[in-house]
Amino acid sequence: MKKDKLDLSKENIKKLHDRCKMGEEDLYTFLKKEFLDMIIEDRLKYLATVLNDHFEDYEFDKNAERISDEGYSIVKFFPKKDRSI
Structure with missing residues (x-):
């Protein structure tokens, strides 16, 4: 499998978090779609971060x-989900 370079910077993690919040799926499913070719251990590092x-x-x-x-x-x-809306 292709191994993408991990970017665990605060800025990148915040971007991933914000994009996940806009969807309806769980965090891992979002990450799997976002990083389809990434090895699972690296995807789990993103999840944990x-x-x-x-x-x-x-x-x-x-x-x-x-x-x-x-x-x-x-x-x-x-x-x-933001309940104030």
Whole structure:
């Protein structure tokens, strides 16, 4: 698989977070579509970094089915929607 260069800078992580918030899918699914050719371990680094920096902006249903990808079991974290609108 192609290995893309990781950009874990605050600016890039914020951009990924903002783009994920605009969609309806969970963070991992968004990252998988965004970095289709990236190895899973690097995609998980992005997931962990986004959650580390913006955890309060995500929620998960502990009863929801997890994503299974290349032997990893991944919790679906969905961006919280702005309830003030």
